[in-house]
Amino acid sequence: MTLDEQIEALLSQAPGFWHLDACGVTRTERQIPALLHGTDQPPAGDRLQLVLVGGLSGTQADADAALTALHSYRTAPALSQRYALSAVPCANPDGLALGAAPENGAGGNPGTAYPPPGDSYYDANPEAHYLWRWVSFQAPDLVLEIRTGEATSWEGSALCLELLEQFRAVLKASELPSDSSLMGALSTGEPNLLPPIFGLRLTCAAADLETELAKLWTVLGQVPDHARSPTRSALQTRAARSPLEAARILAGVYGHELDPVIYTQGVAVSGRLRLAELDAEYADPSDGIAAMVAPYMSGAKEWFPAGGEGGANLAGLVWADELAATTGDNRYADLLVQTADRYRTTHDNGVPIPSNPNYQVEDMFFTAAVLGRAFKLTGDDAYLTILTRFLLDANVQQEDGLFWHDRRTPFYWGRGNGFAALSYAETLTYMPDDHPDRAAVLAIHRRHLQALRGYQHRSGMWRQVVNGPGSYPEMTVTCMVGYALARGLRRGWLDAGYTEMLTRAWHGVAARIDDHGGLVDVCTGTGVQQSTRDYLDRPAIFGPDERGGALSIWFVTEMESFLRQH
Structure with missing residues (x-):
């Protein structure tokens, strides 16, 4: 199945649950698909805001993992009543479609070089520019990146690990490095002139994904309703x-x-x-x-x-x-x-x-x-x-x-x-x-x-x-x-x-x-x-x-x- 067919299948499982959007456009003018749950206009709304990013590598395995996570989120008991999730299941759709992973077929690599340099959105790496801006202005309380790998590891931003001890105790999360990855850059400094995010990155084999997601959903159930991220609070202050x-x-x-x-x-x-x-x-x-x-x-x-x-x-x-x-x-x-x-x-x-x-x-x-x-x-x-x-x-x-x-x-x-x-x-x-x-x-x-x-x-x-x-x-x-x-x-x-x-x-x-x-x-x-x-x-x-x-x-x-x- 193509990525579009996979997304259509996901939508058909629960009509009306997801809204299909696009967060950007590649050099081939392919839309970067985004799935939105919840009707509130960010940063408004009573529910905590989750953002999920997958497929930065442009591989089928990483896109599959993100789509699996979306299905898991929708079917997790009561989770969608407390949270509204926005997701980019494949942030490098050209890399996937053209077989160019981890690059995008135009000389860019959406998995690296954050924050993206220069004005937006016309260089060889437009996916990075679009994603960088989109994530922040979704007003996320937590950003989750999912990628596949042989060994299981959880990494969290310093702010995230300070928020809830369970991120360390249950997930055994270590601190995200301050590097040029999307999550590393969003977690430090002033991304998009906003405070750094609460972020988690999960790396695991496909066979272990459901188990690790179940741990996360359990931990998220313990996050206080008032636990707004600094990013969301800053945007709410502007909106007010x-x-x-x-x-x-x-x-x-x-x-x-x-x-x-x-x-x-x-x-x-x-x-x-x-x-x-x-x-x-x-x-x-x-x-x-x-x-x-x-x-x-x-x-x-x-x-x-x-x-x-x-x-x-x-x-x-x-x-x-x-x-x-x-x-x-x-x-x-x-x-x-x-x-x-x-x-x-x-x-x-x-x-x-x-x-x-x-x-x-x-x-x-x-x-x-x-x-x-x-x-x-x-x-x-x-x-x-x-x-x-x-x-x-x-x-x-x-x-x-x-x-x-x-x-x-x-x-x-x-x-x-x-x-x-x-x-x-x-x-x-x-x-x-x-x-x-x-x-x-x-x-x-x-x-x-x-x-x-x-x-x-x-x-x-x-x-x-x-x-x-x-x-x-x-x-x-x-x-x-x-x-x-x-x-x-x-x-x-x-x-x-x-x-x-x-x-x-x-x-x-x-x-x-x-x-x-x-x-x-x-x-x-x-x-x-x-x-x-x-x-x-x-x-x-x-x-x-x-x-x-x-x-x-x-x-x-x-x-x-x-x-x-x-």
């Missing part, structure tokens, strides 16, 4: 923060620069102004922002120098109307209107000059951000006419409701769909209720959000390739869709049925903002690509990132506003 608390963290890092003038910085400047409206304890940043842009206002610096005058740059002024309101200085509003006038000239096909003539989805947001605000400031219908023609003529939304990157690029890029959701939310914000195009704009937007509902991951996130199981949960698409949901619910064009979708997105994002404004897996700047592989291989930034920080602060401030109304 209010959006306002998250916004304060983000505002301490982002929105303090505008050089060059670009949306990735301008949105964060706007976010700081929005935070000041919500938080009496946050010092009004208006004077500081005015000082920051003073060289531009005086002419000492050029707003949009040659090569820096595209839509992404023009949308870098999304703060201007807000700063005009807080300072009473209408020069900022005038600047925004003058910038919007650049959209009055068009390409031969009628697309505004600042936008790509192939109707790239990012231009939908840039156009909406500038022209919507210009209409608000002037009441001139011409701005809305240009905007709605661009949105309604684009024809990049597909029959399933999702958006291609542009007319010629048939891939469902995550942030591309985030741009689409955000652009329609921004347009509806400024468009009068009686505008003749409002119904058409709203219909497209609702159909898009309904399509996205079906692709929201258990974590609350959307993926780098929306319809690509195993591609990484990506920060910016989730923030942008979350913003669109919160804005629509708050303004009334979305019904309450979208609330759960929003709440799950918020919980996913909250767990991925650390105490210093670092973020988890922000897709780097991405133009139109030529294949799904190209989108999968775009670097995922872990840590501070101005694009991710800007879109995060917009989402969390909008989420705070939503919660105050509900």
